[in-house]
Amino acid sequence: MSDFRRAEDALDAATSVPHASAGDPTPPTTDYRLPPTAYWLLATATAQLRAAGVESPRLDAELLLAHVLGVGRPYLLAHGEDVPPASARAAFEALIARRARGEPVAYLTGYRGWYNLMLRVTPAVLVPRPETEGLLERALAWARERGVTRVADVGTGAGALAIALARALPGATVYASDISTEALAVARENAVAAGTPASIVFLQGDLLAPLPGRVDLIVANLPYLGEDEYAGLPRDVRCYEPRQALVGGPQGHELLARLLALAPDHLQEGGAIMAELGPRQAPAAATAARAAFPAAGIRLECDYARLLRYLIVST
Numbered sequence: 001m002s003d004f005r006r007a008e009d010a011l012d013a014a015t016s017v018p019h020a021s022a023g024d025p026t027p028p029t030t031d032y033r034l035p036p037t038a039y040w041l042l043a044t045a046t047a048q049l050r051a052a053g054v055e056s057p058r059l060d061a062e063l064l065l066a067h068v069l070g071v072g073r074p075y076l077l078a079h080g081e082d083v084p085p086a087s088a089r090a091a092f093e094a095l096i097a098r099r100a101r102g103e104p105v106a107y108l109t110g111y112r113g114w115y116n117l118m119l120r121v122t123p124a125v126l127v128p129r130p131e132t133e134g135l136l137e138r139a140l141a142w143a144r145e146r147g148v149t150r151v152a153d154v155g156t157g158a159g160a161l162a163i164a165l166a167r168a169l170p171g172a173t174v175y176a177s178d179i180s181t182e183a184l185a186v187a188r189e190n191a192v193a194a195g196t197p198a199s200i201v202f203l204q205g206d207l208l209a210p211l212p213g214r215v216d217l218i219v220a221n222l223p224y225l226g227e228d229e230y231a232g233l234p235r236d237v238r239c240y241e242p243r244q245a246l247v248g249g250p251q252g253h254e255l256l257a258r259l260l261a262l263a264p265d266h267l268q269e270g271g272a273i274m275a276e277l278g279p280r281q282a283p284a285a286a287t288a289a290r291a292a293f294p295a296a297g298i299r300l301e302c303d304y305a306r307l308l309r310y311l312i313v314s315t
């Protein structure tokens with residue numbers, strides 16, 4: 001509440017009408033506009049985003065205002081009564097209008113925080129999701145225990161998994177592949193920014209085809225939605241994120257099933273595959289894993305929302 005008190009005080013001051021003195025012909029002027037402080041801009045934008053059906057209107061408004069001002073969100077808390085320059089206000093209002101139409105915050109700012117990385121994102125890549133951190137943690141736990149030397153991140157997108165693996169596993173070579181050359185360009189840029197370009201080999205092509213040899217660990221967050229799930233996605237995802245990064249086939253599991261069928265020719269003995277999937281795809285993916293690796297340990301694990309999210313194949 002205190003955020004708004006100053007603006008309310010300002011409104012009182014602006015609308016208080018001085019006593020007219022007898023014989024004064026000039027009517028009092030009244031300015032009803034609130035001063036466009038950071039708090040005021042945030043309150044107005046939050047209301048606009050809420051009315052447009054945006055799920056986290058205040059957070060999104062704060063992220064966008066912090067972005068145009070070139071500050072962190074905590075700065076806004078400490079400087080809410082500052083009046084941003086008119087140019088920043090115009091830029092902010094333009095971004096809020098785009099957000100109200102559904103454009104994801106990460107594409108508007110160009111960045112997304114994920115795990116311990118700040119990743120550049122463009123509409124060529126899926127915005128990395130928190131569930132994928134669960135895949136990374138499982139892969140890291142496995143890799144640290146065994147001391148892997150070669151890891152593949154298949155369908156790397158913005159490079160989140162590959163870069164986090166390369167940073168955490170010094171000495172390992174990470175192959176980051178994607179079918180999309182545009183996505184690989186973003187991943188490369190992120191690898192340079194994260195200081196890991198030397199330990200990541202970027203490869204363009206279909207699934208495991210571009211790998212130069214066998215690897216110890218394959219991690220994959222491939223597209224896994226079915227066509228009907230895609231059609232039911234919220235506008236923010238369906239209209240803005242690449243379809244190629246979302247749909248895994250008519251039922252969704254087909255692309256991962258194809259990777260699993262190819263994997264025996266690309267995995268070292270004793271190696272593992274860890275993949276993210278949707279709960280609906282889990283049974284078909286486990287069946288495909290069993291067909292490809294009849295003697296392997298095959299587990300499905302849940303994410304923090306208790307939804308089946310990870311397939312782990314230990315050969």
Ligand SMILES: C[S@@+](CC[C@H](N)C(=O)[O-])C[C@H]1O[C@@H](n2cnc3c(N)ncnc32)[C@H](O)[C@@H]1O
Pocket residue numbers: 125126127128129132154155156157158159160161177178179180183205206207220221222223224244245246255
């Ligand atoms: C769900 S996104 C995941 C991106 C990233 N791994 C992440 O977790 O944020 C899937 C990625 O797989 C790529 N992809 C789709 N089909 C592919 C294929 N046949 N071979 C390799 N990559 C593919 C897409 O271009 C996209 O970047």
